[in-house]
Amino acid sequence: MKRERAYVERRRRQILALMKENPAVRVDELAEKFQVSLITIRRDLQYLEDKNLLVRFYGGAVSAKTEQKEDEEVSMYRRLIAEYAASLVESGDSLFINSSRNALQILKYIKCDNVTVITNNGKAIQTDYPEGISVLMTGGELRHPKDAMVGDFAIRNLQTVFPKKAFVGCSGISPVSGMTTEIAAEVKINELMIQNATKDVYVLADHTKVGKNSSFTSAPVEHIGHLITDEKAPEDVLKQLKERGVQIHQVRREEEAGGVSFEYK
Template identity: 40%
Template sequence: MKKTQSIVSKRREKILDYLRTNESINTNELAERLHISPLTLRRDLQALDEEGIIVRYYGGAKLADSVNDDIIDNNDIENNDFKLKRIKKRQSIAKYAATLINDGDTIFINSSSTALLILQYLDDKRVNVITNNGKALHATIGPNIELVLTGGQVYERKQSLVGEFATYILSKVTADKCFLGVSGIASDSGISTTVLQETLINHEMINRCSGPIYILADSSKVGKRNNFSSGDINEISCLITDCDIDQNSIQGFEDKGVTVIPIDYK
């Protein structure tokens, strides 16, 4: 497993090296250059995009930090607008989710960057936060937040904590509410991720929550089905997304008993 992870990490580093030199890529061209299949490249790009390292667009991708306020090229302006819109969506989703948390709550937050944003909107609320998100150590949190990391094996690419130790710690906690960010959610299947190691963590958080299970996902993730299932649709209480979600998708979730809350980010 470690050898496989090393191969994936080196391949993704090659992708980033290419982007640092060329600013943007054509996916078909890069797949040929790296001698990998287009499917493998798309999975790598999706993972890097979810981490916020790159920004994907139709037919290509570019480094997220290569977009700045001084850009004058029309294509770059379009990509910058896309990035800013995505940030606004995630912030709006997280800000709303924070309003669902009360004084004294114990909550689960997984490795999602969107779920992690909740912490900066809790203000002075007294909340126990149990998370496997290593990035929480660098998050802005209020004075009354009790932050508990699960411990466990570090999944370096996302700085998440996984493995038997992490799931064991979760098994000793009962949370009032659970907030999970996901790579994909579909009304006919449930929630899914691109990271196999995180499926057990998400399952355990769902199982150890006595209250509602909230899924935080912008509309681009609605309808997506990734390789690894993290939970069935009947285990989910509510989907918090942005107002770009289409009405048919909303109806599909509500037919399965999932409340959909579309947040206006504009």
């Protein structure tokens, strides 16, 4: 029994050693390398994930440090996207912001005065923003964990509001499905925000969401005026979106200069 336990522990240490050279590993490749069953390798990976040493995905695993680094990078790009979106807000503007956490970040970076924000994002109540911004909540049924306000009450209140601009986040955006979300109750809210914006509609989506399709379409491509994304978004998808009439804005990190640049296509 002790010999078997030592063998298992050695194999798991070897798996971690392999992941220092190659952060992503496959179950089938590990099973072949160590001459054990797929089930055995899955148990090893589950054990190591429970120890926060890796993160499993379908058919394999990735180093926990790699996963953390990727999460930090996405968070950085989302902040830059919000910062750029805020630069498009002008004094006297009125604008929609939906339940997207990324879109809500815009509030922190708005630098002009006399701006009115209409949102169904309940997290706005706990968000700090400059004095020159007035926030109006749609009301409605509060849905956790996003604290999104949805339902008939929110819809009726939105039907009579027509701001200049809409800044909306999404679960995915693609040339095929347009802007999509995972939550059915938010579809009508997003539709109204996009439909009632009198000037510009901006969809905010980092590179992990570009080219992805989620469960429910909030808006077809034809209803999306602008996409704000980052430099890692797939160029082939951006090209197709541009051909469908979407204007592309990309944030780019300038590491040598220690700053950020923005590109408009």
